[in-house]
Amino acid sequence: MWDAQVASVAALFADRARARMLVALIDGRSLPASRLAAEAGVTPATASSHLGRLVEAHLLAVESSGRHRFYRLADERAARVIEDLAAMTDLPPITSLRDGTRANRLRTARSCYDHIAGRLGVAIMRALVADGVLVPVGHAGIARRPADPLSAPLPDRPYALGSKAADGLAAWGVDLRSVEAAGRPTLRFCMDWTEQCHHLGGGLGAALLTSARGAGWLVDGPRRRELVVTDAGREFFDRVAAQPDSAASGS
């Protein structure tokens, strides 16, 4: 029963044209159908068929605006699957020693959907916990019985905002209140495939990335989704977080 679903979902990614469209959307943009047709190199008719299937499968979300219809990835899970599929192709079978500059740079810092992933993302996460901005909940011994069984599945929210969150985030150039006012879930977490830890997503994750870009700590790298830590950024992260960079610190 599992297998049929796995196969049918995988089939959505298994077509070149669809894969092109999905990859084009992986950074979180919303693009109109015509643009996606061009990206995929197919006629509007074909593209429309594909887009319809992807929306029906809840893989894409669509928003009508005038005579355009803008498509975007429905959620981070879609981005994650694409990322994992791509990860399978890169390295041969097993992580070799010199899997090269490319994968390694990607591991150091990259954007995941619209927030910071990679080692830097994990390091930031740790720093936020250390500062009390985030506090782990229900991780180890804490019984979560009183909570009703349907809410808050464990993997989703292993952390909550601490009492000093607002103050702590100010140091990062993030105004917590406006993030919370944005109407998007503030806290969300992704598992990172390079490090086996959570990194921060959601509204707060996005705000942090925005702030880091604005402050000049991070700039976009030559490749899609690649983030480069500037000198100023390194100085900052070294001070505030324990930024690993070149040397790997045990996760």
Added chain:
Amino acid sequence: MWDAQVASVAALFADRARARMLVALIDGRSLPASRLAAEAGVTPATASSHLGRLVEAHLLAVESSGRHRFYRLADERAARVIEDLAAMTDLPPITSLRDGTRANRLRTARSCYDHIAGRLGVAIMRALVADGVLVPVGHAGIARRPADPLSAPLPDRPYALGSKAADGLAAWGVDLRSVEAAGRPTLRFCMDWTEQCHHLGGGLGAALLTSARGAGWLVDGPRRRELVVTDAGREFFDRVAAQPDSAASGS
């Protein structure tokens, strides 16, 4: 250029028969081709063709033994993709509040091959660590073993038996000595996709499940691999472990 690779890898998962085989292997077992053909419901000829493609893509690893050839997942990435694909199907588009009894029950307790997985599995694991039955070893610093793709299933051995293991296990109705005498590896660990933690497999995991069934703490549910926590079981687990919550089921 990314997209082509994504599509071609995804295509490997996009066939029902292949998906069945991969799902059958997801717990880390090694199975002979004939068994996989049966699992997939195809003739040996067809299965062989599929298996060849999967090996060529470094998705499966194969080991010849006598006149059998045993296939297993090549590494964790393959398992992760399967899990992610499955995760996409469960919940509708966005993690809604009531993402439903089904996925949630699935997460609570289920059997994985012959041991207990899901939240209950993870909770038991934690309790065993807390009691000193298991002690974590080399979690962080130990270098990954040199490329040796042929040995031991994917998950490493992050835990070893503690000195008070035998006493601690007695409370669970498990006789450690007879488990070790059974000639099967006592300790083995699986990564769980619902919780991102290890749960206990191997001979000891199997013994725990047997014991829990015998004591009436768990009974098999209507679906395959579904485990239901009885009242007596709840009482016991509440006392010994920090058991998460209510009903249970699995896939």
Added chain:
DNA sequence: CGCACCGTTCGGTCCCGATCGAAATGTGCG
């Protein structure tokens, strides 16, 4: 050695779905 069995290779059939052109729907604009 010969038989039984596991697994792979080969050749041929058949179906699903990706694609396009043409036509239909729907929206914005003058």
Added chain:
DNA sequence: CGCACATTTCGATCGGGACCGAACGGTGCG
């Protein structure tokens, strides 16, 4: 209203690949 443009629907074509039966190498066993 009528034209321009974005998008979707329809019908038809065509190729890739999933599948099987049969034949072909190995391996174990008596």
